[in-house]
Amino acid sequence: MPHAVPAFSRIGEENAFAVLAKAAELQRQGRDIINLGIGQPDFKTPPHIVEAAIKALRDGEHGYTAATGILPLREAVAVDLARRFGVEVSPELVMVVPGGKVTMYMAILMFGEPGVDILYPDPGFPIYRSMIEFTGARPVPIPMREENGFAFSAEETLALMTPQTRLVILNSPANPTGGVTPHAEIDRLVAGLARWPEAAILSDEIYGQMIYDGLSHRTLLAYPEIRDRLILLDGWSKTYAMTGWRLGYSVWPKTLYEAARKLAVNSYSCVNAPTQFAGLAALTGPQDAARAMVAEFDARRGLVVEGLNRLPGVSSVTPKGAFYAFPNIAATGWKAKPLAAALLDDAGVATIGGPDFGVHGEGYIRISYANSRENIAKALGRIDAFLRRRPPPG
Ligand code: PLP
Numbered sequence: 001m002p003h004a005v006p007a008f009s010r011i012g013e014e015n016a017f018a019v020l021a022k023a024a025e026l027q028r029q030g031r032d033i034i035n036l037g038i039g040q041p042d043f044k045t046p047p048h049i050v051e052a053a054i055k056a057l058r059d060g061e062h063g064y065t066a067a068t069g070i071l072p073l074r075e076a077v078a079v080d081l082a083r084r085f086g087v088e089v090s091p092e093l094v095m096v097v098p099g100g101k102v103t104m105y106m107a108i109l110m111f112g113e114p115g116v117d118i119l120y121p122d123p124g125f126p127i128y129r130s131m132i133e134f135t136g137a138r139p140v141p142i143p144m145r146e147e148n149g150f151a152f153s154a155e156e157t158l159a160l161m162t163p164q165t166r167l168v169i170l171n172s173p174a175n176p177t178g179g180v181t182p183h184a185e186i187d188r189l190v191a192g193l194a195r196w197p198e199a200a201i202l203s204d205e206i207y208g209q210m211i212y213d214g215l216s217h218r219t220l221l222a223y224p225e226i227r228d229r230l231i232l233l234d235g236w237s238k239t240y241a242m243t244g245w246r247l248g249y250s251v252w253p254k255t256l257y258e259a260a261r262k263l264a265v266n267s268y269s270c271v272n273a274p275t276q277f278a279g280l281a282a283l284t285g286p287q288d289a290a291r292a293m294v295a296e297f298d299a300r301r302g303l304v305v306e307g308l309n310r311l312p313g314v315s316s317v318t319p320k321g322a323f324y325a326f327p328n329i330a331a332t333g334w335k336a337k338p339l340a341a342a343l344l345d346d347a348g349v350a351t352i353g354g355p356d357f358g359v360h361g362e363g364y365i366r367i368s369y370a371n372s373r374e375n376i377a378k379a380l381g382r383i384d385a386f387l388r389r390r391p392p393p394g
Contacts, residue, residue, distance in 0.1 A: 011130055070096070110200075123360050
């Protein structure tokens with residue numbers, strides 16, 4: 001019997017997909033399920049973006065492209081970064097990839113090996129740890145704390161660094177907590193990183209345009225002193241409701257760009273051409289649909305936080321970004337994963353247990369508010385009834 005190499009016994013998962021499948025199966029059986037589990041906008045991709053892809057196909061744009069993406073799209077990314085942040089990025093350092101995930105996959109593969117440490121946020125996007133373990137590197141969790149608004153603490157992050165640290169993964173605004181790290185804290189973190197010149201930085205900024213309460217997003221690209229070791233992860237999935245198109249981009253230091261390009265050539269060759277034209281229309285066309293989505297998420301955020309704080313035994317800090325709330329459920333007496341499972345089975349509401357995002361996620365569940373206001377209100381009502389009806393097991 002053929003066996004894959006042992007590394008595959010260490011590779012992990014993203015449980016949100018398993019919950020999505022389970023919710024779909026229950027729906028198929030005729031159950032009424034409200035999905036607050038999956039992290040994708042519930043809006044349609046704006047029509048002008050869809051039309052651009054259709055036009056590209058009609059125009060015969062169906063062949064391979066450069067592995068790093070079509071030049072107009074890489075140029076548009078550079079213009080967009082200049083418009084949003086006033087930073088100068090050469091299109092030569094921009095790489096178009098099939099989804100945000102691919103950048104983290106490449107970056108972790110480039111630095112992970114036995115004997116080195118990689119720091120990552122916990123709770124955090126589960127693929128960070130999964131890929132770190134796959135490479136044989138030691139995963140070093142950076143705790144994201146509720147009392148800190150689930151922001152990074154520069155002091156705590158820097159205290160975890162050692163001469164073995166090869167990569168530090170940052171994510172703000174964050175999944176699964178909605179935490180946003182304040183500018184001053186990022187300043188302190190970057191200042192401290194000067195002591196660790198051997199460590200590369202992967203900044204996952206995929207929720208950078210989903211930020212509330214008048215806050216602005218501070219990109220790590222804004223710090224020239226780390227540009228030679230910074231990998232930026234961004235993409236279209238969340239901002240333009242394009243999760244299924246599979247389109248993202250990275251900005252690489254010059255020294256790593258060739259390695260990333262070769263990984264692309266060795267795996268997927270290039271992102272499908274019509275999707276790249278859709279991405280171009282997204283960046284160069286009107287931004288009102290993207291802004292309207294953020295305004296709607298903001299309104300729902302208010303409903304969700306207010307509703308969660310009214311549930312017995314539940315409290316939620318106000319998330320400052322993304323489209324997730326991460327309520328503390330410890331006082332309900334339930335452990336997080338059994339609670340998420342019972343909410344799905346018994347109350348018909350899909351959520352994700354905090355431990356699916358790391359050991360520091362115990363005591364919390366993730367609620368995605370990428371669902372209609374009506375469904376959110378209904379789901380909160382169901383959770384309320386459930387908590388009053390069902391005592392915790394044991
Ligand atoms: N990074 C974070 C923090 C995410 O939450 C996600 C998706 O949920 C991704 C990256 C991956 O995005 P994509 O669907 O474009 O691969």
